[in-house]
Amino acid sequence: MISSTEALDLFRSDDLIGIGMAADSLRKKFHPEGIVSYIIDRNINYTNFCTEYCSFCAFYRPMGHPEGYVHDKETIFAKIQETIDLGGTGVLMQGGLHPDLKIEWYEDLLSSIKQRFTIHLHCFSAPEITNIADVSGLTVRDTIARLRDAGLDSIPGGGAEILDDGVRYRISRLKCSTAEWIDVHRTAHALGMRTTATMMFGCGETLEQRMHHLEIVREIQEDTGGFTALSPGPSSAKILRSAASCMKRPPPSNTSRTWRFRASISTTSRTYSPPGSRRGSRPANSACASAATTWAAS
Numbered sequence: 239m240i241s242s243t244e245a246l247d248l249f250r251s252d253d254l255i256g257i258g259m260a261a262d263s264l265r266k267k268f269h270p271e272g273i274v275s276y277i278i279d280r281n282i283n284y285t286n287f288c289t290e291y292c293s294f295c296a297f298y299r300p301m302g303h304p305e306g307y308v309h310d311k312e313t314i315f316a317k318i319q320e321t322i323d324l325g326g327t328g329v330l331m332q333g334g335l336h337p338d339l340k341i342e343w344y345e346d347l348l349s350s351i352k353q354r355f356t357i358h359l360h361c362f363s364a365p366e367i368t369n370i371a372d373v374s375g376l377t378v379r380d381t382i383a384r385l386r387d388a389g390l391d392s393i394p395g396g397g398a399e400i401l402d403d404g405v406r407y408r409i410s411r412l413k414c415s416t417a418e419w420i421d422v423h424r425t426a427h428a429l430g431m432r433t434t435a436t437m438m439f440g441c442g443e444t445l446e447q448r449m450h451h452l453e454i455v456r457e458i459q460e461d462t463g464g465f466t467a468l469s470p471g472p473s474s475a476k477i478l479r480s481a482a483s484c485m486k487r488p489p490p491s492n493t494s495r496t497w498r499f500r501a502s503i504s505t506t507s508r509t510y511s512p513p514g515s516r517r518g519s520r521p522a523n524s525a526c527a528s529a530a531t532t533w534a535a536s
């Protein structure tokens with residue numbers, strides 16, 4: 239496994255092909271059978287009301303806004319049925335942080351889905367979990383356990399952005415802290431659940447802050463083996479331009495540059511934090527394998 243200094247060198251390198259080959263050799267080491275799989279799933283957003291006002295977010299609507307919604311169960315059922323009709327086996331369901339929806343609302347939704355459909359439910363990112371806990375007066379552990387008992391199968395890594403409170407304070411200061419994001423995932427792993435990790439790069443973070451993010455993910459994986467995937471994705475074009483400026487690189491002003499930026503993150507992440515890094519462990523089949531950028535090539 240490479241050190242953080244070596245990973246920083248990879249981030250700074252222009253040898254994208256070489257980094258990609260190193261990442262691919264690691265994938266082959268963990269999965270010598272040479273099979274790469276994928277799933278068909280669908281994102282469903284149950285509400286776009288949110289109280290957090292993240293600076294990069296074009297999705298949320300403040301409470302009372304005429305474009306805001308909370309989908310009823312029939313609407314969500316119809317979307318799941320469409321997914322199944324197209325061969326889908328999973329749903330990634332996330333929403334804004336609603337101040338009035340208590341845990342009973344989520345439990346009812348999950349159990350109602352499970353009564354009607356055979357489908358993997360990968361739902362509620364760490365900020366949503368901490369919000370449900372706050373709104374319901376519960377601990378994070380009790381919140382996750384109750385959601386699991388109602389039908390939740392795994393937890394997505396959304397809301398990680400960059401796991402560095404300096405960055406978070408600038409772009410999403412009301413949302414959960416780095417420590418809270420870690421606590422949700424460690425708690426879920428302790429309860430026997432699998433989760434994923436994300437990374438929203440291009441928020442103006444430094445390479446060192448990016449490495450800090452990967453170190454956190456790697457540490458958790460070393461301890462628990464509970465992550466099934468790491469999905470890095472770029473922030474908006476406006477924030478990407480700001481990031482490129484910080485890193486003294488040309489702005490990713492077109493699709494090919496953005497993809498180069500993205501490939502560099504993906505391959506370096508895989509090389510620094512390989513999926514089976516916990517001694518003797520192998521990742522379970524990923525419930526939410528997200529195309530070629532996923533970390534766990536299961």
Ligand code: SF4
Nearest residue numbers: 288290291292295334
């Ligand atoms: S918490 Fe999520 S939905 Fe709410 S503003 Fe932030 S990114 Fe948008």
